[in-house]
Amino acid sequence: MTEITLRDAVSKGLREALDRDDSVFLMGEDIGAYAGAYVVTKGFFDEYGPERIRDTPISESGVVGAAIGAAMGGMRPIVEIMTVNFMLLAMDQIVNHAAKLRYMSNGQITIPMVIRTVTGGGASLGATHSQMFEGWFASVPGLKVVLPSDPYDALGLLRSCISDNNPVIFSEHALLYNITGDVPDEEYTIPLGKASVKREGADVTIIAYSRMVHVALEAAGALSTKGVSVEVVDLRTLRPLDVDTIIESVKKTGRAVVVEETWKTGGFAGEIVSTIQERSFDYLDGPVLRVGGIDVPTPYSEDLEAAVMPTPERIIDAIDNGFGL
Amino acid sequence: MGYDMREGTLVRWLKAEGTEVDIGDPVAEIETDKAVVEFESVAAGVLLRRLVSEGTTVPVGHPLAIVGSLDEEIPDIEDAPSPQENEFAIEEPPRTTSKAEEPVEELPSTIADDSETPAPQTSVRASPVARKLALEENIDLNQVSGTGPGNRITRGDVMAYKDSHPPAPPAPTAGTLPSPETLSNEQAPSTPPKFGEKVLLSRMRQQIARVTVKSKQETPHFYVSSEIDMTAAMSLRSQINKDLEGEGVRVTVNDLILKACIGALKKYPKFNAYFDEDGIRMNEEINIGIAIAEEEGLILPAVMNSGPMSLKELARASKDLADRAQSGTLHPQEYTGGTFSTSNLGMFNVSSFAAIIHPPQSAVLAVGRVSKKPIVDNDEIKIAETLTATISVDHRVADGAEGAQFLVEVKRLLEHPSFLLI
Numbered sequence: 117m118t119e120i121t122l123r124d125a126v127s128k129g130l131r132e133a134l135d136r137d138d139s140v141f142l143m144g145e146d147i148g149a150y151a152g153a154y155v156v157t158k159g160f161f162d163e164y165g166p167e168r169i170r171d172t173p174i175s176e177s178g179v180v181g182a183a184i185g186a187a188m189g190g191m192r193p194i195v196e197i198m199t200v201n202f203m204l205l206a207m208d209q210i211v212n213h214a215a216k217l218r219y220m221s222n223g224q225i226t227i228p229m230v231i232r233t234v235t236g237g238g239a240s241l242g243a244t245h246s247q248m249f250e251g252w253f254a255s256v257p258g259l260k261v262v263l264p265s266d267p268y269d270a271l272g273l274l275r276s277c278i279s280d281n282n283p284v285i286f287s288e289h290a291l292l293y294n295i296t297g298d299v300p301d302e303e304y305t306i307p308l309g310k311a312s313v314k315r316e317g318a319d320v321t322i323i324a325y326s327r328m329v330h331v332a333l334e335a336a337g338a339l340s341t342k343g344v345s346v347e348v349v350d351l352r353t354l355r356p357l358d359v360d361t362i363i364e365s366v367k368k369t370g371r372a373v374v375v376e377e378t379w380k381t382g383g384f385a386g387e388i389v390s391t392i393q394e395r396s397f398d399y400l401d402g403p404v405l406r407v408g409g410i411d412v413p414t415p416y417s418e419d420l421e422a423a424v425m426p427t428p429e430r431i432i433d434a435i436d437n438g439f440g441l
Numbered sequence: 442m443g444y445d446m447r448e449g450t451l452v453r454w455l456k457a458e459g460t461e462v463d464i465g466d467p468v469a470e471i472e473t474d475k476a477v478v479e480f481e482s483v484a485a486g487v488l489l490r491r492l493v494s495e496g497t498t499v500p501v502g503h504p505l506a507i508v509g510s511l512d513e514e515i516p517d518i519e520d521a522p523s524p525q526e527n528e529f530a531i532e533e534p535p536r537t538t539s540k541a542e543e544p545v546e547e548l549p550s551t552i553a554d555d556s557e558t559p560a561p562q563t564s565v566r567a568s569p570v571a572r573k574l575a576l577e578e579n580i581d582l583n584q585v586s587g588t589g590p591g592n593r594i595t596r597g598d599v600m601a602y603k604d605s606h607p608p609a610p611p612a613p614t615a616g617t618l619p620s621p622e623t624l625s626n627e628q629a630p631s632t633p634p635k636f637g638e639k640v641l642l643s644r645m646r647q648q649i650a651r652v653t654v655k656s657k658q659e660t661p662h663f664y665v666s667s668e669i670d671m672t673a674a675m676s677l678r679s680q681i682n683k684d685l686e687g688e689g690v691r692v693t694v695n696d697l698i699l700k701a702c703i704g705a706l707k708k709y710p711k712f713n714a715y716f717d718e719d720g721i722r723m724n725e726e727i728n729i730g731i732a733i734a735e736e737e738g739l740i741l742p743a744v745m746n747s748g749p750m751s752l753k754e755l756a757r758a759s760k761d762l763a764d765r766a767q768s769g770t771l772h773p774q775e776y777t778g779g780t781f782s783t784s785n786l787g788m789f790n791v792s793s794f795a796a797i798i799h800p801p802q803s804a805v806l807a808v809g810r811v812s813k814k815p816i817v818d819n820d821e822i823k824i825a826e827t828l829t830a831t832i833s834v835d836h837r838v839a840d841g842a843e844g845a846q847f848l849v850e851v852k853r854l855l856e857h858p859s860f861l862l863i
Binding site for chain 1: 568571573589590595
């Protein structure tokens with residue numbers, strides 16, 4: 117076991133892929149000489165050269181389109197879109213092309229492409245640089261959407277993403293790059309579509325992904341001092357969604373809260389709530405609750421931004437109001 | 442149709458398809474909760490198509506017929522009401538229970554029903570898992586107190602109830618226990634209490650149940666009573682009736698009470714109003730309701746626009762109302778248009794009682810019998826004919842003092858009955 121950061125875990129996964137497979141190459145804005153906006157590809161340019169570590173113009177649609185073309189031609193491109201906010205510029209390439217080509221060609225063409233991106237708010241980056249759109253992408257059949265919450269998951273999931281023959285969006289939360297965790301030295305992978313129970317409990321299930329897993333764990337810790345035993349389920353992938361793990365946990369606890377960093381209205385949390393009530397209605401001991409971001413463009417001010425984000429306190433309040441716990 | 446009516450049965454069509462109808466023409470007879478009434482066309486034109494066959498019960502709001510012009514194309518509407526449309530319909534009480542149809546079941550069906558499954562627990566606030574658990578454990582959720590938000594019954598509450606209420610031990614059996622093989626269906630249930638036959642609710646009974654429960658749940662009643670000296674009114678009445686002989690109309694004690702109420706309602710119009718969530722709706726006309734006991738139950742038709750009526754006209758109108766109630770030929774608006782009601786149990790020899798307000802009305806006056814009693818008048822004991830009147834008032838509309846003023850006005854008019862004539 118080695119303790120590393122989530123940033124190092126991603127770097128490690130990328131290096132492995134570059135080392136093992138000549139068809140793997142990286143494309144993105146400032147990933148080469150500048151080493152990446154979040155320094156994930158530090159040293160890559162010197163080590164692997166400009167052919168495999170390609171700096172691109174500021175043209176997200178062009179970058180993703182080029183990667184799709186390369187994938188159609190037999191390569192395994194890994195694209196870095198600097199943040200998920202900029203993926204809106206590549207929406208057509210991702211939704212109308214990457215997600216569809218395999219189906220529309222009757223399987224003759226596959227798109228083994230990973231789009232890495234940085235997601236989330238909480239760093240005072242203002243309304244246009246603090247968003248999370250993974251729920252939108254997760255509604256598109258043909259895409260896979262992955263959001264690790266710790267170094268172990270990041271490496272194990274990235275390995276599976278790179279070896280997957282479908283387009284995958286791999287979102288790294290900006291505030292999680294420096295968190296550390298133990299990673300086995302021996303090879304392991306984590307299958308896509310398998311959630312992880314990050315804490316076991318008996319009274320309430322909190323379902324979360326990405327940074328909200330840590331917020332949920334903090335709430336769970338505080339609630340345990342009140343005698344409330346909380347189970348925290350980390351979805352890890354929004355598509356494919358591990359419904360069985362969610363339902364199994366809710367059947368055990370009878371109470372569920374879905375926590376999501378982005379806006380509550382139209383969020384992916386609503387999808388999970390629907391699934392829970394469809395699949396485990398008779399096991400519910402209260403309404404299925406949501407704690408989400410407040411429906412406003414994220415404020416720049418640090419205090420105001422903190423006020424719109426889900427916090428452990430808001431989760432604890434929701435559980436108190438909703439379940440009387 | 443009726444204020445609280447949810448469905449009705451189309452008894453008979455009065456117009457054939459293809460005939461011309463005008464607005465207000467009776468086109469069908471409909472059995473409401475209370476009587477068979479004529480249903481009037483709300484449109485003018487040709488009755489193109491009947492959508493409901495005779496004898497069919499449909500929810501209020503369901504289209505009955507299409508009226509239009511002859512060259513009009515009839516839209517494609519399904520004849521029979523679909524269950525989705527029928528969302529407000531009352532579930533018919535089952536005519537035969539499934540238990541009774543099971544050949545091996547020897548018990549009267551009512552006993553089996555009561556002892557096997559708890560009653561539907563839809564009005565109780567409980568979580569889904571608490572409901573499921575209660576059903577499995579045969580626990581009546583009405584007996585369980587909820588500790589969740591808004592007193593919701595949770596799984597924990599049902600478990601706690603179960604722990605504190607262990608199931609009753611099996612009835613002690615004398616002698617040797619029969620082996621399971623010999624325990625036949627006929628012998629097995631030896632202890633259930635002996636209930637009598639269950640009388641199914643008539644439509645009128647259902648309607649009365651619904652309206653009175655609604656009234657008692659939603660309308661905060663308060664009551665004011667007063668004894669009224671009827672001596673002068675009774676003597677005036679016998680004189681009037683002597684004078685009216687041969688005119689085919691008699692003034693009853695109840696007519697005097699109605700007339701006095703109308704006078705008081707003119708002075709205190711609040712008691713003639715309907716309570717709405719956003720205000721008190723004053724009714725311009727006084728449609729005074731009279732409770733009439735029928736074989737099947739109670740009806741409360743009203744004498745429409747009774748405000749301007751003389752005592753003689755009122756007496757004629759109330760007699761006509763009672764006659765038509767008997768023959769089942771009241772108009773729907775007479776059932777539903779009442780603005781204030783009276784209930785008189787004097788003929789049953791009761792001294793006094795309190796009545797339930799008929800929503801959306803605000804008050805009802807209940808009167809007992811007129812009887813001779815010693816009263817104190819100017820420090821002398823006299824024999825007087827008295828009755829006790831009790832008004833039930835919706836507290837959302839008026840307060841106790843106002844109720845008292847209204848009743849005192851009724852009393853004043855009856856004790857000085859010449860006011861009833863001028």
